[in-house]
Amino acid sequence: MTIAARFAAAFLIVAFTALSIVRTTVPPRPMPATAPTTDFSADRALQHVEQIARAPHGMGTAEHDRVRDYIVAQLRLLGLEPRIQTTTAVGTRYRESGLVQNILVRLPGRDAGGKAVLIAVHYDGVEAGPAAADDGAGSAAVLETLRALRARQAPLAHDVIALFTDGEESGLIGAAAFVREDPWARDVAIALNFEARGTSGRSYMFETGPGNLDAVRVLRTADDAVTAGSVFSTIYRTLNNDTDLSELALLDIPALNFAFADGVERYHTSHDDLAHLNRGSLQHHGMQMLALAAAFADVALPRPRTGDAVFFDLPLIGLAVYPQWLAAPFAVLLLLFAGVVVRRPRRGVIAAAGVMLAAVAVSGLLASQVRLSGPAAWSGLFAAAVAIVTIGLNLAAYFAARKRWNDDVYAGAVLVWVVLSIAASFASPGVSYLFTWPALLAVIALRTRHIAAHSATAAFTLTLLAGFAYTVTAVMLGVFGPGAIALAALTALITWLVAPVLERAVRTTREAALIAGAGLVLAVVGFATVRPSADHPVRTGLVYAENADTAGAWLGVGNIRDDWTRSALPSATRGPAWTRMVAGGAGMIGRSVPRADLGRPTVTVLGDTTAAGSRVLVLRLTAPSGTTGLVIRARNAKVLRASIDGRLIDTTRFRQSSAEWRTEFWNVPERGTVVSLTLPAGSALTLDLTAWRPGLPAAVSVPPRPAQFVASQSGDISVVYARTVLVK
Numbered sequence: 001m002t003i004a005a006r007f008a009a010a011f012l013i014v015a016f017t018a019l020s021i022v023r024t025t026v027p028p029r030p031m032p033a034t035a036p037t038t039d040f041s042a043d044r045a046l047q048h049v050e051q052i053a054r055a056p057h058g059m060g061t062a063e064h065d066r067v068r069d070y071i072v073a074q075l076r077l078l079g080l081e082p083r084i085q086t087t088t089a090v091g092t093r094y095r096e097s098g099l100v101q102n103i104l105v106r107l108p109g110r111d112a113g114g115k116a117v118l119i120a121v122h123y124d125g126v127e128a129g130p131a132a133a134d135d136g137a138g139s140a141a142v143l144e145t146l147r148a149l150r151a152r153q154a155p156l157a158h159d160v161i162a163l164f165t166d167g168e169e170s171g172l173i174g175a176a177a178f179v180r181e182d183p184w185a186r187d188v189a190i191a192l193n194f195e196a197r198g199t200s201g202r203s204y205m206f207e208t209g210p211g212n213l214d215a216v217r218v219l220r221t222a223d224d225a226v227t228a229g230s231v232f233s234t235i236y237r238t239l240n241n242d243t244d245l246s247e248l249a250l251l252d253i254p255a256l257n258f259a260f261a262d263g264v265e266r267y268h269t270s271h272d273d274l275a276h277l278n279r280g281s282l283q284h285h286g287m288q289m290l291a292l293a294a295a296f297a298d299v300a301l302p303r304p305r306t307g308d309a310v311f312f313d314l315p316l317i318g319l320a321v322y323p324q325w326l327a328a329p330f331a332v333l334l335l336l337f338a339g340v341v342v343r344r345p346r347r348g349v350i351a352a353a354g355v356m357l358a359a360v361a362v363s364g365l366l367a368s369q370v371r372l373s374g375p376a377a378w379s380g381l382f383a384a385a386v387a388i389v390t391i392g393l394n395l396a397a398y399f400a401a402r403k404r405w406n407d408d409v410y411a412g413a414v415l416v417w418v419v420l421s422i423a424a425s426f427a428s429p430g431v432s433y434l435f436t437w438p439a440l441l442a443v444i445a446l447r448t449r450h451i452a453a454h455s456a457t458a459a460f461t462l463t464l465l466a467g468f469a470y471t472v473t474a475v476m477l478g479v480f481g482p483g484a485i486a487l488a489a490l491t492a493l494i495t496w497l498v499a500p501v502l503e504r505a506v507r508t509t510r511e512a513a514l515i516a517g518a519g520l521v522l523a524v525v526g527f528a529t530v531r532p533s534a535d536h537p538v539r540t541g542l543v544y545a546e547n548a549d550t551a552g553a554w555l556g557v558g559n560i561r562d563d564w565t566r567s568a569l570p571s572a573t574r575g576p577a578w579t580r581m582v583a584g585g586a587g588m589i590g591r592s593v594p595r596a597d598l599g600r601p602t603v604t605v606l607g608d609t610t611a612a613g614s615r616v617l618v619l620r621l622t623a624p625s626g627t628t629g630l631v632i633r634a635r636n637a638k639v640l641r642a643s644i645d646g647r648l649i650d651t652t653r654f655r656q657s658s659a660e661w662r663t664e665f666w667n668v669p670e671r672g673t674v675v676s677l678t679l680p681a682g683s684a685l686t687l688d689l690t691a692w693r694p695g696l697p698a699a700v701s702v703p704p705r706p707a708q709f710v711a712s713q714s715g716d717i718s719v720v721y722a723r724t725v726l727v728k
Contacts, residue, residue, distance in 0.1 A: 009504035012455060016462035023315055024227060024467030025262060025475065027202045027280030028287065037151040040144055040286035042279045048074065048140035049282070053132035053274055056715070057125050058694065059098060059170055060628030060667040067123055071103055071164055074143050078150055080105045088645035088673070089167060089177035092653040093246050096171025097644045098629075098666030099673075102178055103164035107146055109156045115189040115301035116159035117293055119145065120175065120244055122168030127628070127694040128541070128715035129272040133260070137277060138194040139164055141286040148290055156297035161188065168244050170629075170666040175247035180647075189301040190215065191255040192292055193245040194285055199271075200278035201262025201475060203285045206232040207245060209255035213306035213323055218299065219256060220319045222291040225284065228319060229312045229468070234430030240655055254303050258288060262475050265378055265536050269710040276535070312433050315463065320433075327432040331425035334440055338418045341447045348405030352412025359397040360492040363390045367488035370480055375536030376526065377478040383470060385523035386484055387491045392516025394495040395502060399509045407449075413496040414442045420493075434465065442497055451500070458498035465494055532708040538562050539712030540705065544593065544696050545575075545582045548600040548722035555700055556590020558583045564709040568702040581633070581688050581721050596697035598720040599624025601689040605726070606674065614640060615679045617726060621665070622672035623691040624720065630668050631690040632675065634661040637683040643676045685726040692719035 030042035051070050057063035068084070075082040082105040089100040103123065106116070121138030125131025142162050149160065161184055165174030179185050191209070205228035208215060212233065219226055245257045260281040266272050296303075308324040367386055376382055401409045417439035425432040438461040445453035469490045477483030495502065506512055532538045540562055546553040554575045560566055575588035582588060607618035623630045639661035642649045649663070665673050668691075679685060696702065696716045705711070 006505050006507075009501050012458060012501060013462065013498065013505065016459050017466040019315075020463045020465070020467035021470045022467075024471050025201055027200070027260070027278060027284040028225065030279035030283040038148055040141075040148055040283065040290045042283035042286065044147075045137075045140040045144040045282055045286055046279060048143050049132055049136045049277065050274060052123070052136040052139055053130035055130055056127050056694065057131065058127040058628060059100075059124050059167055061127075061694065064124060068101055068103065071123060071139060071143070075103075075105045075146070078146055080107065080146065085177065085182050087177050087181055088647055089173035089180075090644055090647045090649055091171040091173045091176045091247070092250070092650055093242050093655055094171035095654065095658075095663045096167075096173055096666065097649075097663050098167050098170055098173050099669050100166040100174040100177050100667070102166050102174045102182070104178075104182070104184060105146075105162045106184070107149060107160040107162070109158040109160070109297055111158050114158060114187065116161045116184075116187045117296045117301075118161045118163060118188040118191045118248075119289060119293055120163045120165060120191060120193045120248060122165040122174065122244060124166050124169050124174070126169050126268045126713055127717070128268060128711040128713055129270045130274070131272055132274050132277040133196040133199045133272050133281070134267065135168070135194070135196060137196055137282045137285055141194060141282065141289050144286055145290045145293060149293065156294060157299075158189075158297045158301050159187070160293050160297050165244050167666060171664070172242060172244055172247045173666070175244035179247055179250050185251060188251055188253055190296045190303060191245065191248045191251070191253055192289065192296075193243055193248065193255065193257045194289060195243045195257065195259040196281075197259050197261040197267050198263035198475075199266045199276045200281050201260040202227045203258045203260045203281060203288060204228065204232060205256055205258050205288070207236045207243075207257035208233045209249060209253060211254065211306050211308060213309035213321070214303050215254040215256055216309045216311045216319070216321050218295050219292065220321060221295040222288050225287045225291065226313050226319050229433075230308070230310050230324075230430035231312075231434060231468070234428055242655070256292070258285065260284065264475070265375060269537060269539060269712045270715070271534070271537055271710050308430065310429060310433050312464065324429040327425040327429035327436070330436055331422045331432060334421055334436060334443065335418055337440070338414065338443045341443055346408055348408030349411045349415060352401050352405050352409040353415045354412075355397060355401045356413050356416050356496050359394050359496075360489055363393060363488040363492040364485045367484040368481070370484040372478070372480045374538060375532055376530045377480050378474060378536075379479065379526060379530045380470070380474045381522065381526040381530060382479045383474040383487060385519045385526060386479060386487050387469070388519030388522060389516050390488045390491040390519075391495050392512050392514070392519060394492045395499070395506055395512035395515065396509050398496060398499050398503070399512060410500060411446060413499065414439065414446050417442060417493070417497055434468070438464065438497055445500070451504070454500040458501040461494060461497055465490065469494075534707040537708050537710040538564070540565055540709050541712055541714060542568060542696065542702060542716045543582060543588065544596070544700055544716075544718040545579055545588065546595055546598060546720050547576070547578050548720055550578070551595070553593050553595040554579055554588055554590055555593040555696075556583070556588035558585060558588065560589055562709065564703070564705055578721060582690060582719055594699045596699060596718065598626075598691070598693075598718060600720065600722050601627070601630060601691045603687055603689070603724040603726075610681050613681045615681050615683055617677045617679065617685065619675050619677070619687075620672050621675055621689065623668040626693045627668050627691040628666065628694065629692050630665045631692070632663050632665065633688040634677060635686040635688060637679045637685045639677050639679060641678040645674050687724045687726065688721070689724070690719050690721050692717050
């Protein structure tokens, strides 16, 4: 084997791996403000992000209302007539409720007032950060998309409804209120939801509604802008994760969900700001939003009912789509074709397949021992280290098997891929394409035994799967636990399938061992260089708590995990027993601090009746001025039914069940909220109320956060706890 041939083989592997990772992670170039008026421009949209993300704007804050008014004003400048849906919302996924202010606007089509396309984003954010990406980018993209649609010479066939939900970060309650109460919800024929779980990267289409074949076919109109795969929607349906689309799903309509997810270290932190938002990610959001809003609004609505699809995107080709029911026949044809090629599997083929499976299992087992946290858990450097070590180990196993069974080894590898294709096609068709098409090319290569066929197999397999493996690990799951296991297992499988090309570049077991060693060296470099920084921060948050019924106050956390928190809580001790109502578990760890006297949440009994074996309590709950959230816990009695402001709480779709009745009411109005609880007759009730607000009292002093430490989720908050006992 010449040096040139070895170099060519190595170049093919590295080049197509890099191409795959780049095409699945790097967003498109942002368009300038001078772009044609009918196009989407990230720079134009960024002007809206600058206004939306000036400061944190969680529910119940003055900044929240400023953002609401800004969006409404911009919609009016476009010549549209927005309205605000103000109502008490009750979530169906989580134990959350609140007073929401959804912003709705309708861009009329030629069939005005009929079926419509819904574009949904949320304009609220978490209390810790300005929410430039989540979901300032989505809100700004809608404003720019509506402007671009208005700039077109002719209106679309159907209306486009833009929904800026409130309370997404508070349990999806704004979307729940839209579905439950707003008359426009009945007009929606297709829903497009746009989210963010980081501050950069491509905007993946990661979730669909049921029967997605028709919707995904229309998605193809976005051409090569789309990054999508049925594997993502298949997996997402099994996870306990939600966006507003989880509430919109109750409309039983086709739906597509988009999000960019790189830079997850900054998600829900004070660094989700304008400085860290990738303009290309905003552009990718908007390109797809504009293309799909126009595409769906110019075809027949409602859309036809279809089954699910298998789909995946490829360079130059775009989105490949076919009905999911074809996955099984394709896999069976692949099996028959493989049978023709292999004919009678020799003992060596079966033995080699066993060696391969053992190597894949060992790779996954070793990866399960990877213990990374903080920035390291999302580092591409550590993902590369795991992958390179896995390649070296599996190549060594491949070479060892080759010494005994020669060409039967690759036939055994192909057999494993064919079996995986069959299993996936019947058990989870949306995942099947990951195995079926690489296996088909491998069978052809096995038949021809020509390096050109093996090179084509390697090029296609790496293009399809290398970026997917990187994305699942370094972007979505992290380089630890399930993410590391998935990366190692998939890398091992790929290594065996592209081995005929790899072994032209790596010739001996010793060289394979050197590759594994290089991966270990890369890991050492990672441990020496990947540290918390302003771009890869450590999450923090403190809680000031006082009990309305006792003296004193407490500053603490549930657990101390970082140096800054340790410096803010010197000589920390376990807090009073009542702090368990604030922090859960064993309570708070921290220190005593001066009391701020935040006021007391109150309970007023409006009604207390007993009939048909039930006690019905009607209570008005109020909170001190400045409160943004009120946690309500009913203890020592079984709650049979409950409603808030006359809206029944439906627990049938809750993600988690609980023996304790609990809800959190956001954006508490001055008049309070009315809660009705039905208990067994004769029950006494203990009601625990925890009212909280962003920030710490002025009298509480903590050291400034260095750049590598950021406020996360709710950030620093102040809470007051009170207990009320309602006797029989």
